[in-house]
Amino acid sequence: KSIRHPPLPPGPPADPIIGHLRLIPPDNQETLFYKWGKIYGDVMHLDLLGRSVIVLNSVKAAVDLLDKRSANYSDRPRFVLFDMMGWESGMTFLPYGRRFQRHRRMLQHYLTPNKCVGYQPIQSREARVLLQNLLEDSESRDAFIRRFSTAIIMRLAYGHQITSDDDPYVKIAEDTGYALSNGGPPGSTPVDFFPFLRKFPAWFPGAYYAGFARNNKFAIDRLHNYPFEEVSAQMVRGKAKPSFLASQLEARIREGNDAQNTIADIKGAAGVMYCAAADTTWSTLSMFFLAMVLNPEHQARAQKEIDMVVGSGRLPEFEDRLSLPYVECLLQETLRWNAAVPLGVPHRSLEDDVYEGMFIPKGSLVIANTRGMTLDERVYSDPAMFNPARFLPKPEGNAEPHPSGPFGFGRRICPGRHLADASLWIAMVSVLATMDITKAVDADGKEVTPEVAFSSGITSHPRPYRCAIRPRSDTARVLIEHSDTSDTY
Numbered sequence: 060k061s062i063r064h065p066p067l068p069p070g071p072p073a074d075p076i077i078g079h080l081r082l083i084p085p086d087n088q089e090t091l092f093y094k095w096g097k098i099y100g101d102v103m104h105l106d107l108l109g110r111s112v113i114v115l116n117s118v119k120a121a122v123d124l125l126d127k128r129s130a131n132y133s134d135r136p137r138f139v140l141f142d143m144m145g146w147e148s149g150m151t152f153l154p155y156g157r158r159f160q161r162h163r164r165m166l167q168h169y170l171t172p173n174k175c176v177g178y179q180p181i182q183s184r185e186a187r188v189l190l191q192n193l194l195e196d197s198e199s200r201d202a203f204i205r206r207f208s209t210a211i212i213m214r215l216a217y218g219h220q221i222t223s224d225d226d227p228y229v230k231i232a233e234d235t236g237y238a239l240s241n242g243g244p245p246g247s248t249p250v251d252f253f254p255f256l257r258k259f260p261a262w263f264p265g266a267y268y269a270g271f272a273r274n275n276k277f278a279i280d281r282l283h284n285y286p287f288e289e290v291s292a293q294m295v296r297g298k299a300k301p302s303f304l305a306s307q308l309e310a311r312i313r314e315g316n317d318a319q320n321t322i323a324d325i326k327g328a329a330g331v332m333y334c335a336a337a338d339t340t341w342s343t344l345s346m347f348f349l350a351m352v353l354n355p356e357h358q359a360r361a362q363k364e365i366d367m368v369v370g371s372g373r374l375p376e377f378e379d380r381l382s383l384p385y386v387e388c389l390l391q392e393t394l395r396w397n398a399a400v401p402l403g404v405p406h407r408s409l410e411d412d413v414y415e416g417m418f419i420p421k422g423s424l425v426i427a428n429t430r431g432m433t434l435d436e437r438v439y440s441d442p443a444m445f446n447p448a449r450f451l452p453k454p455e456g457n458a459e460p461h462p463s464g465p466f467g468f469g470r471r472i473c474p475g476r477h478l479a480d481a482s483l484w485i486a487m488v489s490v491l492a493t494m495d496i497t498k499a500v501d502a503d504g505k506e507v508t509p510e511v512a513f514s515s516g517i518t519s520h521p522r523p524y525r526c527a528i529r530p531r532s533d534t535a536r537v538l539i540e541h542s543d544t545s546d547t548y
């Protein structure tokens with residue numbers, strides 16, 4: 060007998076059979092979802108070849124479903140393309156279940172707020188290295204912030220310290236970053252809908268991404284195997300530095316036959332930690348520099364605050380954080396202004412559900428539209444504008460809430476968020492304390508205003524842009540040159 064369900068959430072008119080497929084652009088889907096959200100509401104339904112996609116456009120809807128009903132909304136869709144690339148043991152793509160919970164436990168234990176305090180010396184050191192690098196060659200900003208983001212996680216994941224630009228680990232980070240950010244939106248490329256396309260050559264219409272996955276698999280294989288072999292060899296020689304990988308391999312030896320995590324699990328967990336951290340942190344820092352070039356008044360205000368609290372005789376330290384409320388707002392505004400992961404990572408529902416009178420079928424792909432949430436005019440005044448003061452209490456600011464979407468929701472919320480937050484803070488505050496970020500000047504002496512445009516993929520990066528970065532004073536220059544970059548971790 061047929062069961063009558065409440066209606067599906069609203070959505071745009073669909074074509075027969077293929078549903079909304081033709082309407083969904085391959086790139087920057089968040090922009091379209093944001094526009095549609097204004098027409099169809101906070102919970103939207105799309106039909107992609109008979110598969111239900113639910114787009115959540117408000118924090119409330121995301122919290123109500125992904126947080127409060129997390130038992131039902133913590134699965135992931137099948138990421139055919141990412142599996143093809145070799146990510147099948149990566150936690151981000153694991154279906155909800157025992158294996159996922161084991162992976163989650165491994166990472167969460169390593170990344171608790173308390174443990175992250177212990178990692179601060181690594182972050183402070185890397186921030187100083189970043190300043191020295193920027194002082195030497197500010198044109199290579201992009202490479203240096205990538206190196207900052209990569210160095211921290213590499214140290215934690217594998218105990219490896221980057222010493223040169225042709226370090227094989229740096230190459231691995233670049234190659235996997237490329238594969239992740241150019242592989243199209245997660246779970247929604249043609250291969251994800253038509254798994255048979257993976258067998259076709261790349262020139263076959265719709266099979267482009269399958270070819271891309273095949274061509275980039277080497278990078279993910281290397282990510283999993285190279286550090287594992289290095290760290291295993293160091294362990295044999297008794298020379299392994301403390302790291303996530305070493306601690307998991309030691310636990311496996313200790314647990315002997317009772318060990319639950321396989322080598323593939325451990326390689327996958329370390330690999331995903333590395334990639335999820337490096338690319339997102341880098342992208343957010345790139346947003347920060349972009350925001351600073353375009354908003355000199357906010358830069359100046361943060362610098363003034365730092366000068367008052369820290370002075371010019373030393374670099375900022377984590378202990379200063381609570382005394383720097385405007386820098387805090389600036390960090391939050393960077394996360395909000397253009398979230399680095401604009402559509403999060405899709406969740407999937409396990410059972411039929413009803414929300415506010417709307418039917419959400421079992422197996423729906425559920426997308427938290429972070430971009431839509433951070434640009435929500437009901438929550439944020441003039442949302443496209445970069446304005447850190449919006450978070451300050453009234454009357455100074457507008458008492459608007461910190462963004463809650465950029466790290467995702469529910470049982471899938473980013474396990475690296477405490478680490479990321481500290482990395483971003485120390486990098487931003489160190490740069491603001493000592494450097495001025497301004498528009499670059501072209502060959503004709505004209506200022507170049509960078510375009511606010513982004514790449515499309517799980518993480519969205521600002522398109523390459525130039526800016527000028529100079530020490531704020533001779534004192535700042537000397538401070539940077541003489542800062543201690545010895546390894547104290």
Ligand code: HEM
Nearest residue numbers: 150151335336339340400403404466467468471473475479
């Ligand atoms: C600014 C930096 C970062 C941003 C914006 C970010 C954002 C996100 C988002 C949006 C998700 C998806 C959450 C969901 O499905 O609801 C996620 C998942 C994840 N993140 Fe992060 N992240 C950042 C840094 C990090 C770092 C530093 C690590 C590791 C040390 C990390 C590890 C992970 C992992 C393993 C997942 C998958 C979780 C799962 O599937 O259960 N991330 N992150």
